[in-house]
Amino acid sequence: MENSQTFEGPKGTGPQLKDVPVARGHWRKLWANFRRRRLAFICLIIISFIYLLGILAPVIQTHDYQETNLRETQQGPSTSHWFGTDRAGRDLYTRVVWGIQTTVIITITSFLTGSLLLGVTVGLVAGYFRGWIDAVIMRLGEVVSAFPDILLIILLAATLRPRIVQLARDIEDSTGITGLVSSGIVDYVVIGIALLPLSWFGMMRLVRGQVLVLREAEYVQAARAMGTSTPRILFRHILPNVVSPIIVSVSFGIGAIALSEVVLSFFGLGVQPPRPSLGVMIGEVTARGGASVSVLRDHPEQLLAPIIVVWLLIFCWNIVGDALNDVLNPRAR
Amino acid sequence: MLAYIVRRLLWTPVLLALAAFFVFLMGTFAPGDPAELRLGNRATPERIERERERMGLDQPIPIRYFKYVGGVLKGDFGDSYHYQGRSVLEIITPRLWVSIQLNIAALIVAVIIGLPLGFYAAKKQGTGRDPAIVITMLILYAMPVFFTAPFLILFFAVKLHWVPAAGWGGFFSPQIILPALTIGIPGAAIFVRFMRASTLDVIGQEYVRTAHAKGMSNFVVNYRHIARNALLPVVTIMGFTLAGMFGGSLIIELIYGIPGAGRLSLDAIFQRDFPVLTAFVLLGAGMLVLANLIIDIAYTIVDPRIRLQ
Numbered sequence: 001m002e003n004s005q006t007f008e009g010p011k012g013t014g015p016q017l018k019d020v021p022v023a024r025g026h027w028r029k030l031w032a033n034f035r036r037r038r039l040a041f042i043c044l045i046i047i048s049f050i051y052l053l054g055i056l057a058p059v060i061q062t063h064d065y066q067e068t069n070l071r072e073t074q075q076g077p078s079t080s081h082w083f084g085t086d087r088a089g090r091d092l093y094t095r096v097v098w099g100i101q102t103t104v105i106i107t108i109t110s111f112l113t114g115s116l117l118l119g120v121t122v123g124l125v126a127g128y129f130r131g132w133i134d135a136v137i138m139r140l141g142e143v144v145s146a147f148p149d150i151l152l153i154i155l156l157a158a159t160l161r162p163r164i165v166q167l168a169r170d171i172e173d174s175t176g177i178t179g180l181v182s183s184g185i186v187d188y189v190v191i192g193i194a195l196l197p198l199s200w201f202g203m204m205r206l207v208r209g210q211v212l213v214l215r216e217a218e219y220v221q222a223a224r225a226m227g228t229s230t231p232r233i234l235f236r237h238i239l240p241n242v243v244s245p246i247i248v249s250v251s252f253g254i255g256a257i258a259l260s261e262v263v264l265s266f267f268g269l270g271v272q273p274p275r276p277s278l279g280v281m282i283g284e285v286t287a288r289g290g291a292s293v294s295v296l297r298d299h300p301e302q303l304l305a306p307i308i309v310v311w312l313l314i315f316c317w318n319i320v321g322d323a324l325n326d327v328l329n330p331r332a333r
Numbered sequence: 334m335l336a337y338i339v340r341r342l343l344w345t346p347v348l349l350a351l352a353a354f355f356v357f358l359m360g361t362f363a364p365g366d367p368a369e370l371r372l373g374n375r376a377t378p379e380r381i382e383r384e385r386e387r388m389g390l391d392q393p394i395p396i397r398y399f400k401y402v403g404g405v406l407k408g409d410f411g412d413s414y415h416y417q418g419r420s421v422l423e424i425i426t427p428r429l430w431v432s433i434q435l436n437i438a439a440l441i442v443a444v445i446i447g448l449p450l451g452f453y454a455a456k457k458q459g460t461g462r463d464p465a466i467v468i469t470m471l472i473l474y475a476m477p478v479f480f481t482a483p484f485l486i487l488f489f490a491v492k493l494h495w496v497p498a499a500g501w502g503g504f505f506s507p508q509i510i511l512p513a514l515t516i517g518i519p520g521a522a523i524f525v526r527f528m529r530a531s532t533l534d535v536i537g538q539e540y541v542r543t544a545h546a547k548g549m550s551n552f553v554v555n556y557r558h559i560a561r562n563a564l565l566p567v568v569t570i571m572g573f574t575l576a577g578m579f580g581g582s583l584i585i586e587l588i589y590g591i592p593g594a595g596r597l598s599l600d601a602i603f604q605r606d607f608p609v610l611t612a613f614v615l616l617g618a619g620m621l622v623l624a625n626l627i628i629d630i631a632y633t634i635v636d637p638r639i640r641l642q
Contacts, residue, residue, distance in 0.1 A: 039468070139348075139351075142348060143348060143351045143352050143355060146348055146349075146352045146618045146621060146622050147352065147614060147617065147618045147621070148576045148577075148579050148580050148614075148617045148618070148621055149576070149577070149580055150580030150581070150583065151580060151583075151598070151613070151614045151617050152614065154583075154598070154602065155356070155359055155610060155611070155614050156359065158363070158602045158610065159359045159360070159362050159363040159364070159607070160362070162364035163362065163364060166364075255475070259477070262477070263584065266479070266584070267599060267602070268603075269602065282477075282479045286479070286483075286588075288587060288599075289479075289482075289584060289587030289588040290587065290588075290590075292479065292482060292483035292486075292588045293483045293486045293487060293491070293498070293588075295483070296480075296483040296484060296487055297487055297491070303479070303480065303483070304480070307477050307479055307480045310477050310479075311475055311476055311477055311480070314474075314475035314477075315471060315472055315474075315475035318471055318474070318475060319471065
């Protein structure tokens with residue numbers, strides 16, 4: 001990322017081309033392009049702000065997220081409870097902020113493991129080696145994508161949860177580590193595994209498609225002819241050229257991942273109380289959907305507080321994804 | 334093209350068998366001993382052992398899998414753990430039928446709103462109306478159903494008394510309107526997006542300019558030259574859109590109190606009635622695979638330019 005390039009011709013041959021700004025860095029140019037899209041830029045700021053709230057949850061909380069106060073239940077917004085309180089008198093603002101933290105943890109870990117680690121690596125391998133490896137991976141992906149997403153996620157979470165919880169309890173017992181289950185780490189593992197089928201195949205197919213083309217490119221053939229090792233070709237020569245579509249895919253996928261966590265927790269299959277999550281809050285307030293109408297009528301803030309965050313996140317990630325798509329893949333439109 | 338269709342037709346049963354294996358494996362992995370679940374916790378170990386033998390649980394997994402698939406092929410998904418003595422199929426069929434009707438109604442809503450609006454937005458490209466439509470639809474798309482559903486009920490049923498608030502009265506009853514809207518509007522947003530993109534592609538084509546140059550009326554050009562060609566690629570995403578809506582309808586059935594498959598599968602999770610859950614997931618997969626197969630084949634027939642390999 002150089003700002004300016006200097007050319008120094010042979011001495012004494014005409015004017016020196018010194019300090020002429022030639023090209024700004026590739027990413028800097030893209031960033032400038034992105035910034036020009038005002039709505040997308042605002043959305044990026046909103047996303048950053050929401051994620052920051054989640055990360056800073058322990059610092060900016062005004063109460064404890066599980067502290068109940070039966071003298072102050074179902075209150076509207078006030079100076080002591082910014083978003084009001086729920087049926088057990090718990091502070092909604094604090095719970096929303098902690099719920100965002102759950103969303104942040106889930107989206108980031110789920111993307112690092114499922115989409116980036118698994119999806120990109122498998123995509124690189126399938127696209128580069130082709131043949132039977134590719135065929136097996138693609139067929140496997142087809143099987144996974146044969147299921148309606150949310151059903152598969154629910155089935156996985158429902159069947160795996162008790163096993164993983166048991167495993168964690170065994171580990172706690174045998175090693176003396178405490179708090180694996182109660183801290184919510186186990187929930188994150190369950191959700192992460194349940195979301196795997198959603199996250200890896202799309203990314204894998206995308207990367208594979210790009211690699212199928214790139215592996216025939218002259219510079220890759222040159223690298224191969226020079227005896228460059230296969231991992232080096234994959235990660236140093238091919239991967240950097242697939243980064244743009246990966247970024248676009250991630251930005252579109254994060255909204256879906258966040259929503260899936262909310263749905264799972266709403267059904268009681270994701271994050272477990274007392275640990276707050278936006279989905280848990282919606283599920284608890286509405287009695288798993290049954291009381292939605294009366295809650296919205298009588299205590300709208302209880303329902304709206306978590307929902308507006310989810311709404312903003314999904315909307316903003318979509319807008320940002322669109323803008324990134326325009327900026328990074330100009331030919332795709 | 335025939336080779337493609339034949340290959341797809343041959344691959345589909347294999348795909349479904351693999352999907353069934355995966356679902357079956359998850360079922361065996363599920364917690365709790367089915368025999369114990371069925372007999373309750375006061376059963377003696379001897380009785381549980383006998384029940385296990387009767388249910389075939391003592392056999393190795395591959396054999397149980399082939400028995401399961403054999404049963405599925407004959408329409409037998411096993412017996413429910415929770416509802417004593419009732420077969421899964423008997424429980425699931427009426428519920429699934431309700432969900433299918435609901436989703437068809439939602440698909441109609443999505444198509445009626447989404448396709449014309451996407452077309453209109455593309456025609457108005459360059460004016461303020463195009464981005465206004467696109468952004469409005471994105472806002473609606475991102476709106477969580479946890480909010481849409483109660484909001485629609487409050488507004489149209491409680492305040493205006495136009496439609497009943499909840500319940501289920503069949504495909505032609507007014508109760509279907511609100512849930513169909515709730516599921517259909519996000520679907521419409523997807524259609525707007527794709528229809529707009531594909532209309533923009535077609536508008537720039539030379540034959541459209543030729544048609545205009547020939548002096549054909551705007552209506553004929555719009556309808557015959559642009560809309561019909563723009564529709565083709567949109568058809569391919571119908572299967573996925575339907576699948577997405579089907580997933581969303583789980584929550585919507587809860588909020589509207591519709592006795593559909595969503596309600597059933599949620600109950601099945603908490604009653605640990607895994608035969609019901611696995612059957613539901615498997616049927617969902619089967620419908621999705623078949624819908625996509627039909628759409629892909631129909632597409633190659635409708636659009637002769639497509640030569641899939």
